[in-house]
Every structure is written in C-alpha cells, then in structure tokens.
Amino acid sequence: MIFEQILVGLMQNFCYIIGDEGSKDAAVVDPGWETGKILEVAKRHDLNIKAIFLTHAHPDHANGVKAIADAANAIVYIHEKELNEIKKREINKIKTIKDNDEISIGRIKVKVIHTPGHTPGSVCYLLNNKIITGDTLFVESIGRVDLPGGDARIMAESLKKLKKLDDRIKVYPGHDYGSKPNSTIGYEKKHNYHMRGN
Ligand SMILES: [Fe+2]
Structure with a gap:
C-alpha cells in the first residue's frame, strides 16, 4: 500500500x-489546500485518484475538493449529515457514507467509523493498521x-469508540498539532488527556 x-x-x-x-487506484483524504502539491504526489506514484474521502465538511479540509474531483473525475465521499455543505461546492459525483460502511480502493478496504x-458528520477512516482521524x-x-x-x-462517546481499537493502530490526524505528526491508539491512551480512562 502507498x-x-x-x-x-x-x-x-x-x-x-x-x-x-497493484491497480494504481487511489483515494485522497481531506484536500483542504495546495491541490497542485497533492496531485503532484499522486502523479509521482503513478496513481489514479478514484475517490476523495472527507472526514468532515469544514473548509480547511474541503477547500480543494472540487479541484481534485474535477481533475481526476473522482467520487467524493461525505457523511450523510454533512452532504448539504459539500453540495454547495458543485461536485459532480457525491456518495454519502455512514457508520460501518466499507469502501474499496483497489484491494484496500477502508472502513468508515x-x-x-x-x-x-465527522468520520474516521480505518484501513489495515491505520486510522485517519480528521478533527x-x-x-x-x-x-x-x-x-x-x-x-x-x-x-x-466517539472517543470511547476509538479507545476500543487495538493499541497498535497508527493514528493519522487532520492537523499537525502534537509533538509528532502521527502516533498510535496506545500512545494516545497514555499521553492524551481526553483518551485516558475507559
Ligand atoms: Fe474541523
């Protein structure tokens, strides 16, 4: 997996x-800004962007959604509760998602939490040993x-759901606000005040 x-x-x-x-199919998660840079990374790996996954509809995560969707003819995925905010961006292909849905990108299975x-309508995307946690x-x-x-x-209540995940799952957040760019569920249960306890 790339x-x-x-x-x-x-x-x-x-x-x-x-x-x-294998298939070179790809998904972009939260293209908030600098769409040229994002498309460049996809191109470097020779990937075809088939989908855009949004963790939520806030502009700093969704500003670039139309530019990427149009450039790649990709489907935009958003939780049903935030559909209206994304509709305003005049996207051609939108699919709504809900808890426990599974989306395939080539052979990669992505689960919506x-x-x-x-x-x-905030969601996290779980794939293999990683979770993309948005805001x-x-x-x-x-x-x-x-x-x-x-x-x-x-x-x-949502954080309780995340605490139940395996400690080894890697956490990939929506902003670089911590002491390092990513961590694990186990690390957060130790070092994140909001993830302590049961
Ligand atoms: Fe946000």
Whole structure:
C-alpha cells in the first residue's frame, strides 16, 4: 500500500493519499489546500485518484475538493449529515457514507467509523493498521467542540469508540498539532488527556 501524509496550507492541515500498488487506484483524504502539491504526489506514484474521502465538511479540509474531483473525475465521499455543505461546492459525483460502511480502493478496504462531536458528520477512516482521524483525534489532543455543530458529550462517546481499537493502530490526524505528526491508539491512551480512562 502507498500511504502519504502531506502537510498543506497555513493551518497545519494534513491531507493523505492512499494508493493500491497493484491497480494504481487511489483515494485522497481531506484536500483542504495546495491541490497542485497533492496531485503532484499522486502523479509521482503513478496513481489514479478514484475517490476523495472527507472526514468532515469544514473548509480547511474541503477547500480543494472540487479541484481534485474535477481533475481526476473522482467520487467524493461525505457523511450523510454533512452532504448539504459539500453540495454547495458543485461536485459532480457525491456518495454519502455512514457508520460501518466499507469502501474499496483497489484491494484496500477502508472502513468508515462515525465519530461525531467536532461536527455531526465527522468520520474516521480505518484501513489495515491505520486510522485517519480528521478533527476528532489529534496527537495529544482532540478537535474543538465549541464550534457550530460541536458537542462535548457526543465527542466523549466517539472517543470511547476509538479507545476500543487495538493499541497498535497508527493514528493519522487532520492537523499537525502534537509533538509528532502521527502516533498510535496506545500512545494516545497514555499521553492524551481526553483518551485516558475507559
Ligand atoms: Fe474541523
């Protein structure tokens, strides 16, 4: 599997590229900024972008969605609760997702985990031993719950779901806000105040 973490824009956003080496099919996660740079990375690996996965609809994660969707003729995936915000971006092909859905990128299986709290339609994407956590879980911290649609109590329930995952699963957040760009569920359970306890 090809997996790239790309720092984009001025808000320390992380975009991701997931690629299947066999079929060369790929997905881009959260193309918030610098779409030229994202397309360049895909090209370097000779990948065809088939899908764009959004962790939620906030502009710093979704600004570049139309540019990439149009350039690659890709399908945009968004949780059903945030469909309307993405519709405004005049995307041709949108698919809504919900908890436990599975999406295939070549031979790679990606599972959707609905983790509301930062926004009502926030999701994490679980693939093999990795989870892309958007603005739900950062290294050593979590996403804001005080913005419109945010809810601290619902966030606590979502974090409980993430705590149940295997400690060895690698955590890839939506922003570079911690002491390192990625960690593991086990690391977060030790070093992230919000992930302590049961
Ligand atoms: Fe956000």
